[in-house]
Amino acid sequence: MSGLFSKILIPVDLAELIVLKSALEKAVALANWCGADFRLVNVQNLLPLTFMDYVPADFDDLQKREASAQLINMESKIALPKERVSSCVRIGSIYSEILSEADEWGADLIVVGSHRPAMSTYLLGSNAKTIVRHAKCSVLVVRD
Numbered sequence: 001m002s003g004l005f006s007k008i009l010i011p012v013d014l015a016e017l018i019v020l021k022s023a024l025e026k027a028v029a030l031a032n033w034c035g036a037d038f039r040l041v042n043v044q045n046l047l048p049l050t051f052m053d054y055v056p057a058d059f060d061d062l063q064k065r066e067a068s069a070q071l072i073n074m075e076s077k078i079a080l081p082k083e084r085v086s087s088c089v090r091i092g093s094i095y096s097e098i099l100s101e102a103d104e105w106g107a108d109l110i111v112v113g114s115h116r117p118a119m120s121t122y123l124l125g126s127n128a129k130t131i132v133r134h135a136k137c138s139v140l141v142v143r144d
Contacts (some may be wrong), residue, residue: 002135003088004033004034005030005031005036005108005109005138006034006036006037006108007036007038007039007105007106007107007108007109008027008030008031008034008036008037008038008039008099008107008108008109008111009039009041009101009102009105009107009110009111009112010024010027010038010040010041010111010112010126011022011041011042011043011070011098011110011112011113011127011131012040012041012071012074012087012103013040013042013113014067014070019113019114020040020111020114021109022142022143023111023112023113023142024111024113025077025115026111026140027111027120027140027142027144028078028080029083029139030078030111030140031080033077033116034079035056036084036109036142037084037085037086038080038084038085038086039079039085039086039087039088039089039101039105040071040075040085040086040087041087041088041089041090041097041098041101041109042067042068042070042071042087042088042089042090042091043089043090043091043092043097043098044060044063044064044067044089044090045090045092045093046060046091046092047092054126060091064089065106067089068069068087069091071082071087071089071133072087074087075087078135088101092099092123094127095118095119095127095130095134096132097111098127099131099134099135099136100127102135102136103136108137108138108139108140109125109137109138110131110135110138110139111142112127112128112131112140112141112142113134113138113141113142114126114141114143115130116129116144128141
């Protein structure tokens, strides 16, 4: 079925791949069903200035290159035509960079993986909650 969604964005936390598994499976199935383009996006936090004396000068670039290599490896395992799959690494605040990427790329769906709610999540909030609240497109939150 074409037309439902044409561009699906999936945020990837490389430190939480277990949370991603179910969301990724559902997002790929939906992209297959809709004939949608598919983009993985990872956001690397900026290193605070107070730590700059303790890391190599090109630390942010190294982090970005490593994340990009991991995303390219993930891309190769996604069961979609390769011309419909892409990835990018952004640097900054997680939810604002995901929302910016969704806007700039023209995503009409963001698929976010999430843990089951716990008391700490209710009290502290989460990036998923902020994405749902502020996205200009539809958001699907997939529980693991």
